[in-house]
Amino acid sequence: MSDAAPAPAAPRRAWRARERLAALSRAARRFVATHPVSVALVVVILSTAALTGTLWGEDASIWGAGPLATFAAGRWWTLVTALVIPDSTVDAVVSAALAISVLAYAERLLGSRRTAVLLGVLGLAGLLTGIGFHAAAWAVTDLRPVVAAEVPVLDPTTPIAGVVMAATAFAPTLWRRRVRLVGFAALALFALYAGDADSWYRLSAAVIGLGVGEVLARGRERRAWHRSSTRETRTLLALVVAVVGSGPLVALISGGGRGPLSLVVDAYTQYDDELLARCARVSSSVCDEQLALLMTRGLGPALLAVTPLVLMLVAAWGLRLGRRSALFLAVFTLVASAVIPVISLLDGRLLIDPWVDGSGAEYVLWAVATVVIPLVLAAVLVAARGRFPVRATRRAARTVAVVIGVAFVACATTFFAVEALGRRSFERDPSVGDLVVLTLRRFLPPAYTNPAGAANFPHHGPALFAYQWVGVLFWAVVIAAILWLFRRVQRPDAGDARVYRELLRRGSDTLGFLGTWAGNRHWYSDDRDCAVAYRLVGDVALAVADPLAPEGRRPEALRAFSDFCVEHGWIPAFYSVHEDTAADLEALGWRHVPVGVETVMDLADLSFAGKAWQKVRQPLTRAEREGYTAVWTRWRELTVLQASQVVAIDEEWVADRALPEMGFTLGSLDELRDRDVRLLLAVGPDGRIEAVTSWMPSWTDGAVTGWTLDFMRRRTDGPNGMMEFLIAKAALQLQEEGASVLSLSGAPLAEAPDAAADGDPSALRALLRWLAEVLEPAYGFASLFRFKGKFRPRYRELTLAYRDPLHLPAIGAAVGRAYLPDASRREIVALARSAWGGRR
Template identity: 55%
Template sequence: MGIAQVDTVRAPVAARRRLSGGVTVLRSYLRRNPVAVSFALLILLTGIASGSLWGREDAVLLGWGAASLGAPATWWTTVTALIIPDSTVDAVLSILLALSALAIAERLLGVRRTIVAMAVTGVVALFVGAGAQAAVAGLPEVSDAAAQTMVLDPTIPIAGAVAASSALAGVLWRRRLRIVTFAALGMFALYAGDVDSWFRLIAALLGLLLGFGLARGAARRSWHRSSSREIRSLLAVIVAVTGLGPIAALVAGGGRGPLSLVADAFTQSDNWLSQRCERQYVPACDHEFALLVTRGAGPAILAIVPLALLVLAAWGLRNGRRSAWILAVAVNASLAALAIITLALGDISFPDPVDGATFEWALWFISSAILPVGVIVVLALNQRRFRVRASARARRTWGIVVGVAFVACAGAFLLVSSVLTKSFDVTPTLADLLTEMVRRFIPPAFLQGIGQPPFPRGGAALVVYQWVGVVFWVVFVVATLRLFRSTALPEGSDSSSLTLYRSLLRRGGGTLSFLGTWRGNAHWFSDDLQSAVAYRVVGGVALAVADPLCPRGREGSTLRGFADFAISRGWTPVFYSIHDDFRPAFEAMGWHTVEVGQETVMHLPGLQMAGKQWQKVRSPLNRAEREGMTAQWTRWRDLPAGVSSQIIDISEQWVTDKSLPEMGFTLGGLEELDDPDVALLLAVDAGGRVQAVTSWMPSWQDGRIVGWTLDFMRRRDDAPNGVMEFLIAKAALLMKDDGVQVLSLSGAPLATRPRTEGESAAEPTALSAFLGWLAGVLEPVYGFASLFRFKSKFLPEYRTMYMAYADPVELGSIGAAVGRAYLPDASPREYVAVVRTLLAPPGRAPAGAPR
């Protein structure tokens, strides 16, 4: 059968499997979220029955909505207002929120409490909102239409249920649910200002109060991941809302919220000023006339550049970026200055004070001037929380890219405008063109009151006139996003920190703590220099390798200290290959742990290697000795040139023959052999030829070596079978004679220890299932399971290695960081080799498995 025929047979099978998997996932979702699914179906059915699903708006539909307490109403509107959408968009959004946000709430609350939360918060919100409508109906600042608006919105009970469920979520999700929920609801209420937005906000506040009652007596963690992270996230949300809020008001036709007046500063032209210019000429009319003639998509985008920059800054603030802090302060300072200058020049006024213009002026000044100044003050008070800087090279690249973009756009404008001068209303002079060139990069609102040079009325000149500024700011945003991804080298990566780390290591450390001395690691130390953590930063994730070094009893403070240090620099802290000794401290912090491998340890006192169970080790040991094989202890720096070249050849042959990338991070290579504290044990045959090599990392207690950990393992392809068993057995016997307590065969990544009789397996999770799948996929490539089975011949004690992390949401970036740490320099050819090995026929020997 040919390849094409095989593919033809496999395709339907694969399709059926995907379909079956999709059906299984759907069934599981329906089973776990009956309230969310039922409510989504109810919205769909009521939308069809009322006609709102296809945009029907008439008296019949409005008769189902809730209104002000001062207006006639019927009892059924307390139900229909919460289940009937008022438009096609409302129906679609309500269904999507029901299937997503409400499903999350349902999993936290359960079926009964979800129904109760929706009913209580929804109905009470209708009465409270309707009462508020009646109370403000007589105010001059509130129009009759707003006071009597009917409310039809199924998202009201959804908002209440989500807010209530946040009380039962974990620390991180509780904060996230509340920040996201109230930021979104508050933004629409304060800027867009439609009545439905206020009803949703009321329901969420009621849900928050209800949640406090539901969570009464529930356990609470005493330590959050980091107050710095929470404050940064909150500040990022505030800055994002000040950017997205005016956009929401613009989308809502100008908005009716108390802060919506600020949106006038981000339009192409000022309608009020245009009307004023019809009655009386002022200098600003020249500018306004030019805006009206040259309006289009480009100027509209340019007008909202400050808002886009605020959203961009919020993205960086969340990760503690100093450049984002500078950007947020600069934009807010510009907006505050614009408002103050506009007011000083008299370009904004509010006639008819009797009709509530004083109140309107106050809201405009608050949203346009006070709010930006307030944001600047808050950012200034928290400046120390934004210390993540890009590397010098990244900053230079950013400056070059932005500078070149400005020069190119400005040059394009000058070139086209100077050639097509006839397209302008009047022939421009060179001074006019230079002035207008600068103006093309500035949002229109910042130019009010400033004279207007000649402008093009059409053709290519108008296109360039409208778009060069937009192109520049797009380049600016993209370059800044790339700048946010760069981080300067961390502290603790110099020789002095390594010397201090080694001194603490000699005081006492775990069997894997020597990994912290490897190149690529930096070191964090406690204030008293008695605790240390070795780590490396990969993709914004601070991967702490092995158990921290700390005095007994200070495990918790050491873990929290490093976590705070990492978070203050915008990194995600993760501890990799830690042992059970540290798990209680992580549990007290509310962190999660997951098995990432098994360390195999031999206790040497009393070791005999006698009995049938040692037969698989004794036989190759005796055979190798009969054939003249010897085991030689040495150090890399003591090796003769001929012997070291043999070891290099063995290692290079292993890598070349397998055509696979050599892994790093917790798996040493040739580079890690050249350390004065690392011992080598060589298997040398009767002819003086090195057949295999192993390296051993020391572990100390009070300055005395108490253990050795196996790291580097290589053998010749033609080496006799059992040579690795020979080396490890000889190492164990020699170490026992020297009084060493522990021999560690190191860790086996993604391996699972054998269960003892009667021991049940751990409860499976999505992550453990993924790791199990990953272990199976990687087995043909790296042979982790085969290596683990090989080590089991020595009847070791199994010590589980864990990865500890604070936030399950960041597992994707954590997994990517771990992968990049293990394969930091893999080339595209090597990745192709991995894939080819994965697709190799079954039965092929895994790469690197001992024989």
């Protein structure tokens, strides 16, 4: 390459930069035009924050609303200012982010005018309702200790919460359930645990908005969303466990919390209360309470104290995936978090300060938050244990047990040795028994221990560091091992491939034979009359081609396979399905996006006569004139010399690209060996094989009625037109044999020439188009698709069907891994370089 060659690159880079900037500008203008109210609210929030100084941390409580500020002081304007002025920098950022995201989504559902009206109406209604309840609760003596002192509220998220919940009435069923479930869980978490007035005002606005939305949506047709009850139950229980685990964290972060359930926070403080109490009892001169406080606080003890909460969050993640180990972890943690505080209360370790009125309400709230909720939730999980059948493999379970055991022994031994060597850092020389008890205690949160003996702890040096961090290290290993265990699950039997072939012969579409390839599993209905071939990639089950089902039973098969995937904690997706299957899935609430086009030739009236067939007829005539023949055969019928030539042609094709060979729906030499697959070879006058094609059968009522092209290879130094020659010969021969359909297979990431223009493609559609451009230099999908267009085929769209848009990143990654399962880093880099070079 000459030195002058790269010169034009700079102008091209500048041009691409201008194009990207122009595209971003167009996208921004479209967003503003589509969401004017959301953008206007962002401008108002940031402007008021800057004008009042809250954006820089200044106090603007004079603009806030509340029982005293609004009613007693007579500042009625605060009912408006409280809805548009944030109280801090964080509040301004969060409010603006919510306005530009979830409120924008709500505006698309409701319309801009309705959104603007509801922002004012629901914000004001939520504020007045919240203030009314705040004043009423303040008037009740028993609740005064858990009602926040009157601090004027500034919170633009209050009207946003109301509008978003109102908009859910117009959302698709999937998002309606999701937004309501997650939204109210988050709002309730802050209200019940943090307990600040802002949380209750937001919750009031959301409840009112939910009712207003239902009124506005009356008479509007809603399509039911068919989803497995197993999945619903898992999601709900996982969310409740996450709320129970996150609630005390929220209360701790908010300074202890004032909500009715915030008393549970006492069980998760980082201070060793028993140690402090004993220091006070034994000798304040020898054991200084402040020194004990210093020694038992810090990041390490704080992390150890909240370990049960972290375990509940980890368990919630596993419950969502249907993991049985997560069920055990959640039940154990919930029961322990309920029983230990009761024991501590009975033996006098835990003291609850009664409120001034002595009504005992504090005991009721403590019991509800600390004991009743965890035990009830644990009982519900046990009752629903059948919803969590996904078990880890025995080998993985043994590995985790060994890792946890070794970690405990290693940490305990190291801690004991460090403390023994650092005896001088203790207030008094500890005995061996003291060190053993101290070692065991450091693996449990302070609320879970009841130490024996006098208080003794290290004051400085390595002994203090080990005292604060050894428990944290151990539980970090435990949590990592549990997360690893969630990924190592038992796989169901792959299914009997012979049954799938029998169902294929009963009747199949043009791509059904793909389900017989190695790496695919097979699901069957209970009566073994319906089947789905799928590729399991991580936690994604990629169903390959259309399901095999008798007339009228395809929707039943689709629903049953989806339930089967949910039961095992997998994400189902149907890849390369035709329009009729996509329509059935759409009726079940699924969505789909085009991922390719199949080219099909109808053989009934096929003739290569006329000008339109000139590009096919010329290579066919030339090859026959030069003595080339098309030979039908099967792999087992090849001679050793022929087989070696086919292998050489394939290896030459792969080596020429220096890139990973793709699989999944693209066949290789392995698929040629199938006894049902036919080969068509282009053989020259000298007996040398110039090109190879393979053909997969499709059946109707037990008879072969179609063939699908799969494998295509030719010599790089061979004559041109060999592929046209072989395909034309195949069409003519198969027509004589009585076949009605000849499929030239699917072209990944292609679009039919007559496809309607998509002026506003979805994000996934745009990504697929970009991916097609990137892969074209390496694999030539577009070139191959144009080549197949010579045969004047009928185009059939192939789609990817998915149930949940949030699963698209996982599905996309699974498709990539399925196509390139063995690609090395070097090959991926080569692919990227090839793509970059092609785009230049």
